[in-house]
Amino acid sequence: MPEPVRRNAARTLRALRERRGWSWADEARAINDAARVLAIEAVARTSVASLVRTIARWECEGKPVAPGERYQLLLAYAFAVRGNDVAVGRGSDFDELMSVFADLGASADRITALRAQITRLATCGHNLLAFLSPGLRQSLSRALTAPATVSDEVVAQLADFVADLDAQIGGLPFARLQVALAPAVEACRLLLESNPAGPVGTQLSRTAANAFMIAARIAFEVRDFDISARMYRQAINAAGQLPSWERAAIRTSQALVTLYSTRSVPAARQIVDIAVRDARRSDSRVMRARAHALLAEMAARANQEKQAFTALHRAWADVDRHAGADPAAGRFGPGYLEGFEGLCNLHLGRGREAESQLTRSLAALAHPRQAVQRAVITADLALARLRNGAPEAAALLLHDCVDLAAATQARVPSIRIAEVRRELRAWRTEAFVSDLDDHIYDALLAPGSV
Structure with a gap:
């Protein structure tokens, strides 16, 4: 987007803050509070000083940084809710904030979804369950009032919700998936405390273990490593009798x-x-x-x-x-x-065997749900071609991996890309490496690229 538009967005973010009489520290505390309400633990536990530095980067007119999706949600909540008052209509601070996000590159679909989320959340008692569908929200509200009476139907609905989100990994940004999954994780925790017996208890344990495992994976993708480790421990505990x-x-x-x-x-x-x-x-x-x-x-x-x-x-x-x-x-x-065996051969110095196995693996993993794995295998195959003496072919293939990494926003493909690029240093003056570097920057590193 044009730099004047980005600079104007940074000025508007500062103006919105000052209109509320907030210092940077005040806005940081408002973001902390919103994160606690929305169960976004990583931000809830972030220090005010760290958030102040983040806010300063958003408002820096010289080189403004756009808030990520998680912070978009928290800012939207903070500017929609003031004490007991909620303002999300035309001309409100919230409405102006949505225009800022659009100027900073958020898609129309993203803005529509964010408006709907915050409006539903802010106008129904600040309840985290407002993120869920009306049917599931009502069922869970009743179940959480008396957890010991939870039914297999409610647990099945919750399991379907978790499975639907799991199916969207690779297709939606991880920050958005983390926010969407948060109410299911919290509901599973609360329901498990009642320790229901019989088939309902078993199904709840399975649903909770799955939700916690997916939450752990997503936390890793957004670099919340401590939370990821804790969610894995909770998943193992929930699966104790499975x-x-x-x-x-x-x-x-x-x-x-x-x-x-x-x-x-x-x-x-x-x-x-x-x-x-x-x-x-x-x-x-x-x-x-x-x-x-x-x-x-x-x-x-x-x-x-x-x-x-x-x-x-x-x-x-x-x-x-x-x-x-x-x-x-x-x-x-x-x-x-095939992909695992190819990777093993790659680590053990058997490049020819690795290349043929990774090629077969890539051909077999064609389902959209396998996009992240395809990206990983593509990077491994590029590395095999490089070690087999074909650096230009490796760089050409790595372009496909960059596109997949940008589409899925998964961390492991990016790690693999960096590994291959390091081994291409000997050819850094070649045009094919320069072209690759430009692609990596544009797709993965440039502001607003992911």
């Missing part, structure tokens, strides 16, 4: 997030070992295959070739023999395993 394959599923997700948030293979390996034990005790060949594939990756990263190929052999044995009735059917399969 079949062991479900705990293994949580552990495999936790292991990958641990690997990329701590960059520690030993820390991730400890979690993988637990996942393998849980998976081996289960009746799910799919989950055993996934756990063994992850074990193979950790071994390959540690240059333990024999352990890596032993684990891969076990993973292929389970993938080849699994039946459609597997309780974890659809969560893992040959396409994914």
Whole structure:
């Protein structure tokens, strides 16, 4: 967007703050308060001093920074609600703020959704459940009044809501998904406290474990690492009485997030070992295959070739023999395993084998839901081509990965892109690397690019 428009947006943000008589610290405290109401824990726990620095960047006319989606929501709430008064109509501070967001690049669909969210939230008692559909909101409101009486129908509705959000990973910004999931996470926590027995209790535990696991993954994507670790612990606790394959599923997700948030293979390996034990005790060949594939990756990263190929052999044995009735059917399969084996060969210096396996994996993972995994495999394939002596082909393929990373806004593809780009340093004066750098900047690094 034109710089004069961005500078004018920064001036308007300052004017809105000053119109309320707020200092930067006052606005920071208002954002903290909004985050507590909306259960956005990472911002609720952010210091006033840190938020003041963030607000200053938004209002800097020289080089203004647009508020991210999470902060858009919090600012919208803060400027819509003043004590017991709510103003969201034409000419209100809230309405003017929506125009600022539009000037800073927010889409019309995003503005419409934000208006609807805040209007619903601010006009119905400041209840977090206002983010949910009317039917689910009413059902949960009754259930939370008397948690011990929660019905299987309400839990099924909650499970469907969580599953619908999970299906949107890769298609919606993670900050938006985090806000959308927050009421379900909070409802699961409150309902679990009543410790319902029987089938309803089991289904609630399963729904809660799934919600907490997804919340942990999303927290990682938006760099809330402490919250991610805590949500994984809650997911494991909720899954305590569930079949062991479900705990293994949580552990495999936790292991990958641990690997990329701590960059520690030993820390991730400890979690993988637990996942393998849980998976081996289960009746799910799919989950055993996934756990063994992850074990193979950790071994390959540690240059333990024999352990890596032993684990891969076990993973292929389970993938080849699994039946459609597997309780974890659809969560893992040959396409994914080809990618793991390709990555293992890449770490172990077997570039030719890696390239063919990663090519097959990329061809197999064609579903829109697999966009993040496709981005990861694409970066791995680019690295294989580079190590096989084709730097220009690697850079060309990495353009596809940049597009996928920009579309999904997932962190792991961006990490993988950075790894390949570092290995392209020897060709930094070549035009194909310059073109790649321009694409990376425009799609991933430029203000408003994600």
